[in-house]
Amino acid sequence: MTNGRPGPLHADAIRVLEGWRAPDTAQDRLREDFLRHLETHPDGVWRECVPGHVTASTAVLDASGSRVLLTLHGKVKAWLQLGGHCEPDDTTLSAAALREATEESGIPGLRLLPDPVQIDRHHVRCHPEGSHHLDVQYVAVAPADARHRISDESDDLRWFPVDSLPEPTDDTVRRLVARATTALSRTT
Numbered sequence: 001m002t003n004g005r006p007g008p009l010h011a012d013a014i015r016v017l018e019g020w021r022a023p024d025t026a027q028d029r030l031r032e033d034f035l036r037h038l039e040t041h042p043d044g045v046w047r048e049c050v051p052g053h054v055t056a057s058t059a060v061l062d063a064s065g066s067r068v069l070l071t072l073h074g075k076v077k078a079w080l081q082l083g084g085h086c087e088p089d090d091t092t093l094s095a096a097a098l099r100e101a102t103e104e105s106g107i108p109g110l111r112l113l114p115d116p117v118q119i120d121r122h123h124v125r126c127h128p129e130g131s132h133h134l135d136v137q138y139v140a141v142a143p144a145d146a147r148h149r150i151s152d153e154s155d156d157l158r159w160f161p162v163d164s165l166p167e168p169t170d171d172t173v174r175r176l177v178a179r180a181t182t183a184l185s186r187t188t
Contacts, residue, residue: 006038006042009086009090009096010044012091012092016116017031018035020116023117023118023179031119033134034121037051037054045086047085052124052131052132053132053133053134054135054136055133056086056090056096057080058083059177060101060107061140061184063144065185069142069160070169072155073153073155074154078169079160081177094112094138097136105146105148107147109143110140112138113184117138117180119135120176121135122172141184
């Protein structure tokens with residue numbers, strides 16, 4: 001926030017969500033919930049916003065689109081896409097998603113697809129019970145020669161076939177990977 005007013009990231013989050021074409025009615029209702037949250041919370045993109053805050057994450061696909069890079073999250077203890085909290089230097093959601101994916105994968109040169117493929121609301125551990133992450137989920141493609149590196153936030157980081165995801169994971173990750181492969185196929 002700047003001088004008690006929402007800053008450029010807040011404005012970008014509203015712009016992205018207003019312009020995003022949700023893949024189904026459930027996603028569209030969730031999109032409307034995210035927008036209501038941002039309308040009532042000028043700090044709604046920052047971790048300090050206790051009822052919930054926007055986060056940005058990314059399904060990283062290999063250059064062929066046949067594998068996805070997942071992290072065994074150190075706190076959650078499940079295989080997830082890469083992503084996390086927005087930071088003060090982030091001016092767009094897509095920049096936050098790309099920054100997080102690059103930091104957590106160690107892969108330079110990721111190519112982010114321009115639009116989110118889905119959104120997800122889930123409980124968080126960074127605040128008291130009842131707080132949520134309002135996650136805007138993107139897709140990135142790794143260069144053909146990409147080599148990943150495990151970050152401090154991960155217990156493990158591995159490539160998996162998009163049609164054979166590891167356990168434990170959840171339906172949100174499975175839907176994200178399916179939507180990511182579809183989105184990538186539309187760009188090639």
